[in-house]
Amino acid sequence: MSRELHLLLLGNPRSGSSWRYPGVVNGPAAVLRSVIEAAKTAERGTFDAIFFADTLNYGPDAAWPHKSTEDFEPFTTVAALSRETERLGLVVTGSATFQAPYHLARQLISLDHLSGGRAGWNVVTSFARAAADNFGGAGVRAHDERYRVAAEALEVVLKLWDSWGPDTIVEDHAAGIYNDPGRIRVPGHDGEFFRVRGPLGAAPSPQRRPVLFQAGSSTAGRAFAARHAEVVFTGQGDFDRGREFAESIRGQARSAGRARPPLVTPSLGFVLGSTDAEAKAHEQTLFEHFIPEYQIGWLQEVDIDLTGADLDAPVPIAAFAESTETHRTALAGYRVLATRGNPTLREFLFRTVTAFGARVVGSPEAIADEIERWFRGGAADGFILGPSGIPGQLEGFVDHVVPILRRRGLFRRAYPGQTLRANLGLPAPDFPTG
Ligand SMILES: Cc1cc2nc3c(=O)[nH]c(=O)nc-3n(C[C@H](O)[C@H](O)[C@H](O)COP(=O)(O)O)c2cc1C
Known part of the structure; x- marks a missing residue:
């Protein structure tokens, strides 16, 4: 089968200065409505997933006067979205540094059940000092140590997800036996950073495992992504750096013995207009309001x-x-x-405002051209799209850019599968034997 383009939407509703762009309505109720609307629009456009970033803090003090309060907590937000959508993947950020692996494993497998197999986890190590101040105040861990913690947290989560196999539940009404105790795998993890006995009492979820996303850029981060991630997020400002990054991840994944390298999906911010001139005028509006x-x-x-x-x-x-x-x-x-x-x-x-990503300001054709260039040139398997924040931009993308991508044979016309894993074309891992 030919390679397929994947599209994800950055779902955080009120990032940066977007609360003061013309036409934006603020307040929790309006923001909830706009998040639901965005998810439904992304699903109409057959996007793979909506993704919520999270940094576990309200930002540095100097940003407080200027920041919207409506960047909702990701896990609860996607639980709401799971009832409003049917096929769209729901990807949340969970911190391996500050969120206990037991909680993460439990919330994610729950989300996979609630959503019928659409959960994804963006594994982050949390770099912000302001986040460390909310969790004991011992400061930010050293960079490479954060990745050692993350590797162990992930190991624990995977073990917990393996607690129940496909034949653990026997539901023997006569004997009063729901689970075959010989088939419950107890992690009994005792490592450098975590001690977690388990098991996690959860039936195998529709995807078998939520999809693992990660966004490491440093040497340690790339090594982690190449070894563990199924989809790699990244912010690369231009095509050449994007291709260098994607090739390095693919090469490292092969060296780590993976038959299938992770998908690489850089961020792409866009400002869309019906013509290039209209897009430039929107850009000017953004500049005046940031x-x-x-x-x-x-x-x-x-x-x-x-x-x-x-x-x-x-x-x-x-x-x-x-x-x-x-x-x-x-x-x-x-x-x-x-x-x-x-x-x-x-x-x-x-x-x-759009620091780590590529960005395109232009007509639907200009945006489709940029997507095609990165995709065909091996710099991207897809993108996390960040609409500019001016109302109507995502709808414009779905109504005018997606049809061009479809006509060019780059993007699907319907969802190929029921789960996020299936739509991304990722295999489900086997259960451990024994
Ligand atoms: C698209 C994208 C999304 C990210 N989302 C988050 C996030 O939600 N929370 C977070 O703490 N870090 C997030 N990061 C930061 C990364 O997890 C990572 O710390 C960063 O890319 C630096 O790489 P390094 O950790 O290897 O130094 C994101 C990065 C990118 C490129």
Whole structure:
């Protein structure tokens, strides 16, 4: 079968400055309506999944005055969406650093049951200091140690998901026996970071296992992704870096003995207009409404302090930390954004709204062309799409870009399967024997 393009939607409803774009209605009820609407629209466009990012904190203090409060908690949000949609995958972010593996395993398998096999887990290691402050305040763990913790957390989750096999439930009414005790696998995990006895009392879920997503960029992060992830998220600003990244992940996955490399789905922000000129006008609206102080607040998270700097002067590169152990990937990315084309500070801050991804501003054809270029050129197996936040952009994509992708034979006309795993073309792992 030929390769298939995959499309995911970044679902976080009120990221960045989008609460103040013209036409946006705020408040919890309106935001819930817009999330449901977005999920239904993505499903109408036969997208693989909606994805919710999460950082377990409200951001650095300097961002508080400028930030919407309606970025709902991912697991509960997708539980609601599972009742509003039928085929769309539901991918949540769960932190291997701060969320206990037992909780994660239980919530994810529950979600897989509730949704009829549409759950996915974005495994993150949580880099934010403000998140560490919400979980005991011992500070952010060293970068590579976070990945060792994540590997062990994942091992525990996988063991817990294996607790029940296909023939563990016997439901013998006469004998009063529901489960064959000889077929319950008790993890009994006793490792460096976690002690979890188990088992997890949950029947095998429709996908057998929720799909594993991950977004490592550093050496340790890429190694983790290449070994464990089934889909790799990434933010790569241009095609060449995108292809280099995808090839490195595929190569490392092969070296790790995987017959099938993970799918690579970079982020792609888009601003859509019926013509390129209309898209540029939308872009100007975004520029006029984004909040530079909000972006400055977030940059403090990665040790870049631009407080009080002149917004219309060149970027004061001296304010960038050289390289810190915890934020090396982010810092390198911001340095590229700050130096390419010598932007003013305000222009640089606008770029950071879509920091780690590719971006296209244009007509439906222009957006379809960019998707096709990355897909055919081996830089992407699909994309996480980030609509600009101006109302109507996702609908525009589904009504005008998706048909072009279909006509070009790049994208499906109907869902091929019932589960997220099937729609992504990923095999279900076998149960362990014994
Ligand atoms: C598309 C995308 C989505 C991400 N979502 C989250 C998220 O929801 N929560 C989080 O803590 N980190 C998130 N990250 C950050 C990554 O998990 C990772 O920390 C980052 O890419 C840096 O890589 P490294 O950990 O290998 O240094 C995301 C990254 C990308 C590219």
